[in-house]
Amino acid sequence: MQTLNIKIGGQAGQGLVSIGTILIRAATQEGWHLFAHQDYESRIRGGHNFIQIRLADRPVASWENDLDVLVALDEATITRELGEVKPGGVVIYDPDVLGQDAKTLVEKPNCIGLPFARIAEELGQPKIMANSVAAGAVWALLSEEIAVLHETLALMFAEKGEAIVQGNQSVASAGFARVRELTRERAVPAKPQGSEPRLVLRGNDALPLGALAAGVKFMSAYPMTPSTGVTEFISEHGRIARVIMEQAEDEIAAINMAIGASFAGVRAMTATSGGGFALMTEALSFAGSAEIPIVVIDAMRPGPSTGLPTRTEQGDLRCAVAMSFGDFPRAVLAPGDVEEAFYLMVHAFNLAEEYQMPVVVLSDQHLADSYVTVPPFDLSRIEIKRGRVVSCAEAGPDYLRYRCTDDGISPRLYPGFGDGLVVTAGDEHGEDGHLIEDAETRRRMMEKRMAKQRLVEENALDPVLCGADEPELMLIGFGSTKGAVAEAVEILNSQGCRAQGVHLPQVFPLPKSLAALLQKPARKFIVEANYSGQLEDLIASRFAWKPDGSIRRYDGRPMNAKFILDRLPGGVCHGS
Amino acid sequence: MAADQRFEVRQETAWCPGCGNFGIVRAVAKALNGLGLDPSQVLFVSGIGQAGKLPHYVSGNVLNTLHGRTLPTATGAKLANGDLTVIAVGGDGDGYAEGGNHFLHAIRKNVNITYIVHDNQVFGLTKGQASPRSDPGMVTGTTPLGVYNEPFNPLATAMTLNAGFVARGYAGDQEHLARIIQAAIQHEGFALVDVLQPCVTFNRINTYQWYRDRVYDLDQEEAYDRTDRQAAWKKSWEWGERIPIGIFYQVKRPTLADHYSDILDVPLVRQELDPGAVEEILSEFRIG
Numbered sequence: 001m002q003t004l005n006i007k008i009g010g011q012a013g014q015g016l017v018s019i020g021t022i023l024i025r026a027a028t029q030e031g032w033h034l035f036a037h038q039d040y041e042s043r044i045r046g047g048h049n050f051i052q053i054r055l056a057d058r059p060v061a062s063w064e065n066d067l068d069v070l071v072a073l074d075e076a077t078i079t080r081e082l083g084e085v086k087p088g089g090v091v092i093y094d095p096d097v098l099g100q101d102a103k104t105l106v107e108k109p110n111c112i113g114l115p116f117a118r119i120a121e122e123l124g125q126p127k128i129m130a131n132s133v134a135a136g137a138v139w140a141l142l143s144e145e146i147a148v149l150h151e152t153l154a155l156m157f158a159e160k161g162e163a164i165v166q167g168n169q170s171v172a173s174a175g176f177a178r179v180r181e182l183t184r185e186r187a188v189p190a191k192p193q194g195s196e197p198r199l200v201l202r203g204n205d206a207l208p209l210g211a212l213a214a215g216v217k218f219m220s221a222y223p224m225t226p227s228t229g230v231t232e233f234i235s236e237h238g239r240i241a242r243v244i245m246e247q248a249e250d251e252i253a254a255i256n257m258a259i260g261a262s263f264a265g266v267r268a269m270t271a272t273s274g275g276g277f278a279l280m281t282e283a284l285s286f287a288g289s290a291e292i293p294i295v296v297i298d299a300m301r302p303g304p305s306t307g308l309p310t311r312t313e314q315g316d317l318r319c320a321v322a323m324s325f326g327d328f329p330r331a332v333l334a335p336g337d338v339e340e341a342f343y344l345m346v347h348a349f350n351l352a353e354e355y356q357m358p359v360v361v362l363s364d365q366h367l368a369d370s371y372v373t374v375p376p377f378d379l380s381r382i383e384i385k386r387g388r389v390v391s392c393a394e395a396g397p398d399y400l401r402y403r404c405t406d407d408g409i410s411p412r413l414y415p416g417f418g419d420g421l422v423v424t425a426g427d428e429h430g431e432d433g434h435l436i437e438d439a440e441t442r443r444r445m446m447e448k449r450m451a452k453q454r455l456v457e458e459n460a461l462d463p464v465l466c467g468a469d470e471p472e473l474m475l476i477g478f479g480s481t482k483g484a485v486a487e488a489v490e491i492l493n494s495q496g497c498r499a500q501g502v503h504l505p506q507v508f509p510l511p512k513s514l515a516a517l518l519q520k521p522a523r524k525f526i527v528e529a530n531y532s533g534q535l536e537d538l539i540a541s542r543f544a545w546k547p548d549g550s551i552r553r554y555d556g557r558p559m560n561a562k563f564i565l566d567r568l569p570g571g572v573c574h575g576s
Numbered sequence: 577m578a579a580d581q582r583f584e585v586r587q588e589t590a591w592c593p594g595c596g597n598f599g600i601v602r603a604v605a606k607a608l609n610g611l612g613l614d615p616s617q618v619l620f621v622s623g624i625g626q627a628g629k630l631p632h633y634v635s636g637n638v639l640n641t642l643h644g645r646t647l648p649t650a651t652g653a654k655l656a657n658g659d660l661t662v663i664a665v666g667g668d669g670d671g672y673a674e675g676g677n678h679f680l681h682a683i684r685k686n687v688n689i690t691y692i693v694h695d696n697q698v699f700g701l702t703k704g705q706a707s708p709r710s711d712p713g714m715v716t717g718t719t720p721l722g723v724y725n726e727p728f729n730p731l732a733t734a735m736t737l738n739a740g741f742v743a744r745g746y747a748g749d750q751e752h753l754a755r756i757i758q759a760a761i762q763h764e765g766f767a768l769v770d771v772l773q774p775c776v777t778f779n780r781i782n783t784y785q786w787y788r789d790r791v792y793d794l795d796q797e798e799a800y801d802r803t804d805r806q807a808a809w810k811k812s813w814e815w816g817e818r819i820p821i822g823i824f825y826q827v828k829r830p831t832l833a834d835h836y837s838d839i840l841d842v843p844l845v846r847q848e849l850d851p852g853a854v855e856e857i858l859s860e861f862r863i864g
Contacts, residue, residue, distance in 0.1 A: 028863040197864040205861060212857065215849025218656055237857050242839045242847060244655055249681035253648035256641065260621065260652025263639050265845040268652065286642050376862060382851040414845055415619050415637035416660050425640035434632050
């Protein structure tokens with residue numbers, strides 16, 4: 001596999017995302033597959049942020065440490081990141097922003113000084129076009145032709161008018177020409193094969209897209225990083241998709257508003273992150289008791305408390321599985337990549353409505369903010385299952401909202417859709433929805449609700465496997481570690497170690513089929529991004545089982561193959 | 577069933593004999609019967625507390641939700657199906673303490689619902705603790721030395737936020753209360769009806785007799801202009817020898833649904849779900 005790692009570092013507000021987006025779009029157009037992750041601080045200006053783009057000639061799902069290209073928009077990028085550049089890698093920096101010490105660091109071959117803003121200004125363009133100068137400079141290391149980059153700029157700036165398009169193209173050409181000239185000796189990578197159309201998406205695009213495909217009609221949310229992208233996506237596209245996104249005064253209001261809409265008969269959701277998710281505890285329990293479908297996206301970031309607001313972790317798993325008071329059925333899904341995020345959102349709404357219960361979809365900052373190229377989605381795969389709903393004609397005046405059935409699922413009636421009255425309560429209630437106090441009804445209602453949990457477990461999504469079928473080493477994870485685990489497994493197999501990756505797209509209830517995998521005669525490691533081993537606990541308590549080891553990351557940075565491989569004990573594989 | 581008898585009040589309740597809630601539930605049924613609505617078109621959303629039980633005792637759809645969460649839940653339901661007449665019901669503890677923040681923002685959103693608050697100035701269901709509406713000095717289980725917090729003024733607060741309909745009723749005057757509730761339901765936008773409600777068990781100060789001696793109908797005040805916000809706001813502070821009831825303030829403002837009028841040409845709940853509709857948005861992310 002041919003891969004190329006490009007890191008662009010600078011301060012917040014310097015246009016990293018713009019440069020990244022230009023390069024991501026142009027590289028995809030050129031035929032590259034890519035994975036790009038973002039690292040940013042909890043501030044709007046200043047600090048040190050980066051976007052790192054990994055280009056490859058086949059699909060990639062994770063990132064690599066060693067850099068082929070480092071672009072420095074600020075001094076910190078040089079002082080902090082220079083050591084990550086591979087021997088022979090290229091550094092492009094802006095000499096106008098470097099102090100004397102940093103300048104000394106870049107006095108070596110393959111370091112190219114390029115005053116991005118000055119070049120833009122010298123060409124009579126505004127400073128802000130420094131972004132396109134930098135994009136042109138990087139492009140010179142990828143291609144001998146600038147045409148595709150020009151096309152991308154034309155598309156991206158079309159709305160701003162011809163003058164802006166031409167301005168960006170001219171400064172990009174200047175950056176491109178300067179670097180081409182200085183690196184003439186250096187071969188550009190072979191142009192990747194294949195030019196089939198692709199989608200470039202972040203998790204925060206794929207999740208709301210999946211919700212829209214599922215027919216979500218109502219969302220309410222309170223902004224919280226890193227879930228805000230989902231909220232803004234639905235707000236932005238709501239009018240085309242005919243969906244209401246109503247910003248709430250707090251997360252408590254957000255989930256209750258969505259529950260109200262769902263009760264009335266529409267697909268409804270909310271999105272939040274750890275602290276906001278915790279505020280939804282009470283409402284989750286209400287939805288469980290009142291049997292109202294609701295989908296909650298929790299985009300995890302490192303806790304406890306406010307933690308590291310802009311970074312990544314998988315520390316809300318225990319909370320998602322166990323949060324709230326009393327027993328009620330639920331499901332927790334954990335998509336591992338954007339494709340899974342899209343289709344699992346549809347599944348989440350189906351589960352919520354079929355079993356009339358809350359469904360939590362766990363995302364995290366790494367999934368939420370990382371761009372990846374994927375084949376276009378197949379909308380014909382989408383099946384909307386709204387569960388048991390009584391039609392207007394069937395709903396006689398004797399309708400009972402909580403009618404006891406063999407499987408515990410009571411047919412829903414949307415209020416106002418028949419003569420029958422829909423009576424719903426979070427207080428314990430009888431079949432008619434009115435409040436009760438007697439022990440017998442309470443017992444029956446509890447058993448009716450929890451019968452649904454058994455069904456959810458029986459239909460739980462199976463683990464997604466990769467690598468060797470009869471492994472000697474097994475790596476088990478969930479959510480956004482999927483790509484890192486898959487790549488680690490691939491590397492291990494290439495070294496002669498029979499490794500298998502087990503990704504769990506559904507973490508609660510765990511699929512029964514996991515039991516058979518756990519009994520395979522392999523050394524098993526749980527890979528997860530939290531301190532205490534929340535997935536490990538969950539599997540251990542469900543299957544009375546212990547892994548051979550654990551690989552955990554809790555510094556707020558995303559997992560990758562190197563992180564996993566570095567932590568596998570020596571001799572763990574006969575082949576290695 | 578005759579149009580004016582469709583809303584029935586259930587005989588058996590969990591309320592104390594003589595509770596002010598009986599006057600309120602009868603006034604609600606009377607108001608709805610007078611409007612000729614069918615119970616299947618009406619949704620009651622309530623919180624927790626003695627007031628939260630009201631929807632279980634009168635005909636209609638019911639969403640009996642959590643303590644304090646009445647208003648956001650009602651907002652979501654109304655946005656999803658604007659054809660429903662949505663009436664939120666709760667007590668002063670539910671609405672002004674636990675749900676205080678939601679109260680402020682539901683008014684700002686101006687969602688087209690009616691909000692009836694059973695204002696008995698005490699926590700009834702938990703046996704008589706101080707509420708945000710308790711008068712200073714009132715001795716309760718949590719305030720043995722007497723209430724010391726400034727009482728919450730729901731009417732003044734609502735008017736400060738420019739609520740479109742702000743009224744006060746009295747549980748002891750069902751006819752008057754029913755008229756106010758009807759006007760509230762007919763008002764396009766958020767309509768607050770704070771109802772003075774004697775709690776016969778835990779509030780020995782604000783009794784039926786206490787209210788009878790004090791309440792008077794604003795309509796009987798000549799020259800009272802319910803569109804004059806300053807005057808209405810001032811009126812809302814009258815609390816002593818004389819206590820005004822009636823519609824304090826009414827003005828038409830754009831509702832939450834007006835903001836979404838392009839999406840809500842058909843109620844959300846009647847719109848088709850079409851996965852293909854996402855194709856256009858997906859194309860923005862397509863390259864090549």
